[in-house]
Amino acid sequence: MATREWWRDAVIYQIYPRSFQDDNGDGVGDLQGIARRLPHVAELGADAIWLSPIFTSPMADMGYDVSNYTDIDPLFGTLADFDELIATAHDLGLKVIVDQVLSHSSSAHPFFEESRASRTGPKADWYVWADPKPDGSPPNNWASVFGGSAWEWEPRRRQYYLHNFLTSQPDFNFHNPEVQDWLLSTMEFWLERGLDGFRLDTVNYYFHNAEFPDNPPGDFPRDDLAKTPRETYPWQRHLHDKNQPENLAFLERMRSLCDRYDDIMMVGEVGEDGDRSIEVMAEYTRGTDRLHMAYSFAMLSPEFTADHFRRCIAGFLKGAPDGWPKWSFSNHDVVRHVTRWKEHARDQDTLAKQAVAMLMSFPGTIGIYQGEELGQTDTELVYSELTDPPALRFWPEVKGRDGCRTPMVWEAHAPSAGFSAGTPWLPVKAPQADRAVDRQAAQNDSVLAAYKAAIAYRKHSAALTRGTTDFLDLPEPFLAFRRADGHGALTCVFNLSPEHHSLALGGPARLDGPHHASLDAGTLSLPPNGYAYLAHEGVLTLKA
Known part of the structure; x- marks a missing residue:
């Protein structure tokens, strides 16, 4: 501890x-x-x-x-x-x-200013650059989160650079x-x-897929898909422009750096x-x-x-x-x-x-x-x-x-x-x-x-900060789960609706800590958006 x-x-x-x-x-x-x-x-x-x-x-x-x-x-x-x-x-x-x-x-970073100026030089490969297709269009269909293509033309290099967000936010080339x-x-x-x-x-x-394949279509309904530009971000399943396996190795490098310092x-x-x-x-x-x-x-x-x-x-x-x-x-x-x-x-x-x-x-x-x-x-x-x-x-x-x-x-x-x-x-x-x-x-x-x-x-509840979590099977609108640390248990119950609801308790319990509920004769009454932490020993069941 x-x-x-x-x-x-x-x-x-x-x-x-x-x-x-x-x-x-x-x-x-x-x-x-x-x-x-x-x-x-x-x-x-x-x-x-x-x-x-x-x-x-x-x-x-x-x-x-x-x-x-x-x-x-x-x-x-x-x-x-x-x-x-x-x-x-x-x-x-x-x-x-x-x-x-x-x-x-930022595109105003000195490294990008240097990278965009020429295909040669120390920073030429520090950002993600790609040649156009034969017709001059972007290398693939990747979309920007902020709308439109994720590619922007740079006339000085006669290449496109990748920006997953604004055109003024060019992506670093983590493959370097x-x-x-x-x-x-x-x-x-x-x-x-x-x-x-x-x-x-x-x-x-x-990281991105260095081969630059197209992203496949997303799960849009087909009629919506027909009306949606292919460069719209939700249109696509983002298989190639993020979540790449190489990310994990870089996370390990960051963790190694942080582990050299205390906590x-x-x-x-x-x-x-x-x-x-x-x-x-x-x-x-x-x-x-x-x-x-x-x-x-x-x-x-x-x-x-x-x-x-x-x-x-x-x-x-x-x-x-x-x-x-x-x-x-x-x-x-x-x-x-x-x-x-x-x-x-x-x-x-x-x-x-x-x-x-x-x-x-x-x-x-x-x-x-x-x-x-x-x-x-x-x-x-x-x-x-x-x-x-x-x-x-x-x-x-x-x-x-x-x-x-x-x-x-x-x-x-x-x-x-x-x-x-x-x-x-x-x-x-x-x-x-x-x-x-x-x-x-x-x-x-x-x-x-x-x-x-x-x-x-x-802060003062070991059950909430360190305890296990087990969900109770209750219908909507009840969210309920048990947090337990070996020294006692809390069952946390929430009425996720603007209506009053009640639950029958199968065992002894008491209201503990902040709550918006009442407990009487084995019935937990939860007003609209009611909530309760129930302290108990052993297993407590709830029934709608």
Whole structure:
């Protein structure tokens, strides 16, 4: 127990630096502002913070297009500010991890400028280049996540380069060992500064099939397929542009680097859909020489059924009994879960409280996105307020990610809800400001209070942090599973519906910890979005 790694029991709080706290008044969050607000994160009960990209960047994709991997973008501050943030976090008992975007750089990176200029030279093979087909078209049908072909013509080389995202985000050529070595050296730079780990962006995109075969069609209905351009991302089964077997060897190299330092953690973002995402999570964390843990978009989806959550958790545990998952309901890429799941609830506060009770009962590491602890909702924006490239390109069919990225709200009645003395880069609107930290901190029944209680309960429960997980066979809308560590058991029960339901208990039990339910004469009554942790000895059965 004494040597158990910190990250296995951790609650990781994601900070979107542009939107957490602006202390210099330019309307964009900064490192000094983050450091000043860290006591809020510590008081919440989190163990670590994850910072979305803070490295030098043209900001075409809000920092996920890096032009210097070993410096801080002036928008956020300086290396000295970063060092001070690390020190402040550590003083508060918080670990710090940062986003590491290795699959691609910015087109403004000096290495790409050199690579695109000529087919010869030291950096000529550092990015993915391919000749056109005889008719001048791209080498294959691979699609960009952000729309259109994944290939862009470069007239100076008279070749195409690969970009899985924006055209200004060219993909590194991981088949070149020099590229791997250099990227590892950038990680080492931050580890030497005291960093505690990395969140690895699009970790399954590093390698491509060097033969460049076409991707086969996806599982679209045939009538939809006929109307959909072949370069649309969902059209394809992405067999050749990601999830390549060579990825595993590079993960092992990264793990070897991290293992040279004390208690470092890597969590990978698996960019994959459906059950396949759980399979990749399991594959990438299996054993002790790959990623420490991984997460996918499986629980960041609109699905809100007991079957879905069970398939995610049980699928991972089966696929990697010795691996480790990270579960989150919201982040900077998706609609906030209180908005995403609102049709399954009568009111958003109850849904938010149920969500944290669920999340804290799951086996694995837990992730929280800033504002989630306030029951924050997505912000409704008009086109003129948008900054997100996919939204700007595909509006109104695609709303984009700006709605979940609006600034953190601290003081309900302050300008910009306390985020900035200037004009914020995205607007702070009344529905979001109404959920400010200062308003909820004074309320014992607030969403913020529910988060603090659920996190504290998890930390003191060996069953939840270290216990086994066994699901109970109940019909929808009941999600129920037993967590046990050998010294007692908790059966966690959730009513995933806006209607009242009851369950009959087959054995003695008591309500323990946070709950929205009542227990009387062997009947568990669950109001809309009700939830309960039932403490018991031996086996407890439940019947609908």
